[in-house]
Amino acid sequence: MLEIRARISAGILTPGGRLPSVRRFAAAMGASPSTVVEAYDRLEAEGIIRGRRGSGFYVTDAGLPPRTPTRMGIAEADAARTPEIDPFWVSKQSLDAEPSVLKPGCGWLPDDWMPVAALRRGLRTLARADGALLTEYGGTRGPLALRRLLLARFAEEGIGASLDQVMLTGSGTQAIDLVCRLVLQPGDAVLVDDPCYFNFQALLRAHPVRVVSVPMTPWGPEPEAFERVLEAETPRLYITNSALQNPTGATLSPQTAHRLLILAQTHGLTIVEDDIFADFEPAPSPRLAILDGLSRVIRIGSFSKTLSSAVRCGYIAARPEWIEALADLQIATSFGAVSPVAGELVAGILGAGGYRKHMDEVRHRLAHARIDVAGQLGRLGIVPWLMPRGGFYLWCRLPDGLDSASVAQRCRDEGVILAPGNVFSVAQSAGAFLRFNVAQMGDPRVLACLARAMG
Amino acid sequence: MLEIRARISAGILTPGGRLPSVRRFAAAMGASPSTVVEAYDRLEAEGIIRGRRGSGFYVTDAGLPPRTPTRMGIAEADAARTPEIDPFWVSKQSLDAEPSVLKPGCGWLPDDWMPVAALRRGLRTLARADGALLTEYGGTRGPLALRRLLLARFAEEGIGASLDQVMLTGSGTQAIDLVCRLVLQPGDAVLVDDPCYFNFQALLRAHPVRVVSVPMTPWGPEPEAFERVLEAETPRLYITNSALQNPTGATLSPQTAHRLLILAQTHGLTIVEDDIFADFEPAPSPRLAILDGLSRVIRIGSFSKTLSSAVRCGYIAARPEWIEALADLQIATSFGAVSPVAGELVAGILGAGGYRKHMDEVRHRLAHARIDVAGQLGRLGIVPWLMPRGGFYLWCRLPDGLDSASVAQRCRDEGVILAPGNVFSVAQSAGAFLRFNVAQMGDPRVLACLARAMG
Structure with missing residues (x-):
């Protein structure tokens, strides 16, 4: 046991390093296996090493100088x-x-x-696609066909956006994360609904921000509370689902939507509207992005709930200069947009008519x-x-x-x-x-x- | 023109908002179109609005209270x-x-x-895969088949890692970004080679860190300079390619590799070894991750250069507790690992023997x-x-x-x-x-x- 401790403090056994097997260590030390088992047990009880089933014992961080991560880290x-x-x-x-x-x-x-049959058809179609599509990174905003389909849908809803206002991402979550990285500064407050999608909270833990919340009603966030929190905390971002809010299924009312946008305007709040459940609505309900015309509202979406979660593809629609900055950030942090193969697969299915x-x-x-x-x-x-x-x-x-x-x-x-x-x-x-x-x-x-x- | 300015300062026209067309605005104001054109030109010269070809004029951020992003932002x-x-x-x-x-x-x-033909075959095989694989998110570490293949390759190189030491990611760049988000704190220094892959710099601009560099030699970074920068700047991370360094094509020598690891140990430096060009080597050259046994070296890889850049898939191999924290961070920031469809496609091609x-x-x-x-x-x-x-x-x-x-x-x-x-x-x-x-x-x-x- 002293030998193990010495090896750790000399840096021969470093954190994450695997200890010799009981048998090998016993042989090397001229000790009995039961002595070694006992020693390992005591080191484990002290937290110096940790056993993993079927894979032996490993040195932990316990002997290291403490390093407390401020973002998500080892402690969490x-x-x-x-x-x-x-x-x-x-x-x-x-x-x-x-x-x-x-x-x-x-x-x-x-x-x-x-739509598994449509996915199978889409994959067979992709198998005959151009070699460049199957092997190259693709453009910084993602495949044109899918961006055009999104713009056509936006136009049906009354949003007249241009191609430089839409960018594809690896997922809806990644889209929100990019927006957070672009606009949030340390110490900023971010507003979410209470309750809200749990991963909004997990995501915001990866940013150096304060999270504040506003109670949900069946018609959207409670407007008086919304105004109070804007006055008290001046959040930089509000992240929400307007349609079929996760987890409540609440639907934003026209009056609440209008009021939230006026408050956002007054208080310089940017809104991220995650529209991932749009296609599950029986008929369209109010959207902040539509009323606002993509000025201070950023629309996020994805095809994970309706087409496939295994084909990762999301999007951001926003002001052109924000999209430009977000595209740079996406190059820097994942070298490009969505997988072109994924983007074409989604575009093919959405465009085929059976959707x-x-x-x-x-x-x-x-x-x-x-x-x-x-x-x-x-x-x-x-x-x-x-x-x-x-x-x-x-x-x-x-x-x-x-x-x-x-x-x-x-x-x-x-x-x-x-x-x-x-x-x-x-x-x-x-x-x-x-x-x-x-x-x-x-x-x-x-x-x-x-x-x-x-x- | 006064009318436009008033609308902007009253917040009716917000940044990103589109101005009325010249004809509509002229009609509304009872002015001649040429007067409106002149007014728009002057506002554009002042930077208050900006024209976009074929799409009209938009309000810029110029009238807003200044907001200087500390990370990558509008200014950049x-x-x-x-x-x-x-x-x-x-x-x-x-x-x-x-x-x-x-x-x-x-x-x-x-x-x-x-390998376009192999990609086509892989897509046709995927078209017959299990419905759950084609539609569900998949596990937090990515498809098992590909992780097992990676471990088998590591074993050939002499790295005895376990399944909990490998996680798939959306790309090699995303893998490095996750590591940076996990370990870097504001003000930390990060060391790169000079010259180095340009996107390491772009990536590090998205983090609140200082970037320092060490000159490359044909055998790796210059060891004396490496030691001096470790003493002077105590960088938290060193990001490098050991084999066929980008852009120089330099190859790390065994002596330099050994010396860097000793220095890293002495100075508490963690190393990210981006091994993306491994399969282009005629014969294996020294690797920090192999000498070190994935203790303080984190290995990054991807299939973008050898199989397809359009099928986004990278990986991280590291100490199990780091992988656990990185997996959490990947859930938070992109809801899961690599696309299961992408991961299976890569595993299928690597495993098929023609690779x-x-x-x-x-x-x-x-x-x-x-x-x-x-x-x-x-x-x-x-x-x-x-x-x-x-x-x-x-x-x-x-x-x-x-x-x-x-x-x-x-x-x-x-x-x-x-x-x-x-x-x-x-x-x-x-x-x-x-x-x-x-x-x-x-x-x-x-x-x-x-x-x-x-x-």
């Missing part, structure tokens, strides 16, 4: 290793789940709800699923906060002061991943809530497990 | 709009070039050097091209700094004190994009150099244009 990663419920909890549990795990808390549709019919079917199926699941949850005393006009989420209150984090931990132990309310809440005001994905609730084991966990 | 974007030669120059000129433009300065192979033969052919072809192009350049008095062991770059000195930036500007006006030396140089010490991509010099117009620009 260590915290996340114990499955504590934080804004990363749902994503990590869902993304890395084994196929047998049920995921009513996740944020995507099962593959049999997705609207596919989304009609998905909306129809989801409308039934929302009603069915609300009924099933109701029998457990779990009640939706509102019945959304579309989408796959139901934001629901648990009965009798039950704590959703405890329920989620119990379900997780049985292989069911839920989305507990406080991962969505900056103010930690949503401990009684769970977000359900109605498309992921077909398996009766979900409700059975939930009933047990509540019992 | 404006500077970049005039094609000033900076670290973005080569990438923007090359990425957004029309097909007719010749690109001897760009950083990729022409598509007829790339090694393809790279044998590319290396053979490049060896001839290097000699041919060096001969052609020699006849213009342009001499390689060294003859690289592999790869597609020649780093060359111009004769007679010619300035490479001027030569590059003149060639650009004729539709030939060069890579002038100082875009690679933090110390701006490479004004007499150009980097040539020998695979992009097949068209005789390149040398003809170069000769004219030098004459």
Whole structure:
């Protein structure tokens, strides 16, 4: 054990370095294997080394001079290793789940709800594409065909934007991250809804900013509270979903939209409107980006919920000079825009004509699923906060002061991943809530497990 | 004109907002169109509005309270709009070039050097893949098949890493950016080679850090200078290519590698070794990541130069606790790792067996091209700094004190994009150099244009 300590302090064994196997070390030291096992156990108890199943023991950072990362760093990663419920909890549990795990808390549709046949056709078409498309980086704003399709959709909504106002990105999240990197300065405040999509919080942790929040109503953020927080905190950015807000499914009212824009104007606030659920709406609802004409509102979107999450592609629409600066930033930080192959695949499917019919079917199926699941949850005393006009989420209150984090931990132990309310809440005001994905609730084991966990 | 100014200061016309057309505004004001044209011209001269061809006039930021971005911002974007030669120059000129433009300065192979047939086969195979693979986000570290292939290659090189030490990313650049976001704090110094890949500089501008540099020799960075800069600046990170360094083609010697690692250990330096040109080497040369065993060296790689730049996929190999923190950061900032579709495509091609033969052919072809192009350049008095062991770059000195930036500007006006030396140089010490991509010099117009620009 002294030998190990000496090697570490001499820098021969550095953090992350693997220790010799018990057998080898025992042989080298002329000690018995059980002595070595005991020594390793004690070093592990002290935190100097750590065992990993099937892979031996490794030196930790414990012997190093402390270095506290101000952004996301080792300390937080260590915290996340114990499955504590934080804004990363749902994503990590869902993304890395084994196929047998049920995921009513996740944020995507099962593959049999997705346009898999269109994706297969699109890949076969790509296989015959020009060699340059298949091998070269492509332009700094992404494939022209997809940018043109987006502009045509914007024009239908009444936004007259030009090609230099649209840039494709690796994902909707990456688009928001680029905007944050462009406009935020250390110490700036950023405003989000309470509750809001948990990854907005995770994302903002990677920036040196303060996060403030405003309570949601079924018609958008509460306008009086919105004004108060603008006066008190002068946030630089407001990040929101206007249509089918995640997690509540709330829809911005025309009056609230108009009022928010006037307040934004008065207080010099820039708005990031993440429009990822647009195509799940039965009919268009108010959008800040449309009323404002992409002046102080930046529109973000992605095809992850409607076409494929495996083909990474998002976009930003904004003022041309912002797009120019964002394109530079995207070159610097990921050497270019979206994968041209991904962009062409998405453009091909959106342009082929079957997409609207596919989304009609998905909306129809989801409308039934929302009603069915609300009924099933109701029998457990779990009640939706509102019945959304579309989408796959139901934001629901648990009965009798039950704590959703405890329920989620119990379900997780049985292989069911839920989305507990406080991962969505900056103010930690949503401990009684769970977000359900109605498309992921077909398996009766979900409700059975939930009933047990509540019992 | 007063009316326009009033509208801007009242906030009715906000930055980015489009002005009424000349005809509409004239009609509304009861003025003649020529009066409005004159007013718009004067406002444009003052910088209050800006015209865009075919799209009218827009309000600029000029009337706003000044907001100086500390990171990359509007100010820099404006500077970049005039094609000033900076670290973005080569990438923007090359990425957004029309097909007719010749690109001897760009950083990729022409598509007829790339494994297009294998990509087509890979896409057809993907078209038959499991629906979940084609539609779901995938795990936080990226597809297992590709991570296993990488580990098998590492094992051949003598690195015994485990699966929790490898994470896939959207690109090699994105991998480096994630590392920078994880470990760098405001004011940290970061060390690069002089010259180095221009996008390292562009990337570091997006971080609140100081960039310092060390002169390159044909065997790696100059060790005495390396030690001096470590003592004087205590950089937190050193970012480098060990094999076939970009732009020089230099190869790290075993002695320099060993010495750098000892210095890094003494001074608490973490090293990012970008190994993107590994497969272009005729035989393996020393690697910091191998000597060090992924303890304080982070290995970065990508498939953009060898398989496809259009299928975005890079990787990071590092200590498991760093990978864990980087995976969190990748969820936060782009919601997940590489596109699973991209990752599977790459794994399929690397695993299929034809890849090694393809790279044998590319290396053979490049060896001839290097000699041919060096001969052609020699006849213009342009001499390689060294003859690289592999790869597609020649780093060359111009004769007679010619300035490479001027030569590059003149060639650009004729539709030939060069890579002038100082875009690679933090110390701006490479004004007499150009980097040539020998695979992009097949068209005789390149040398003809170069000769004219030098004459």
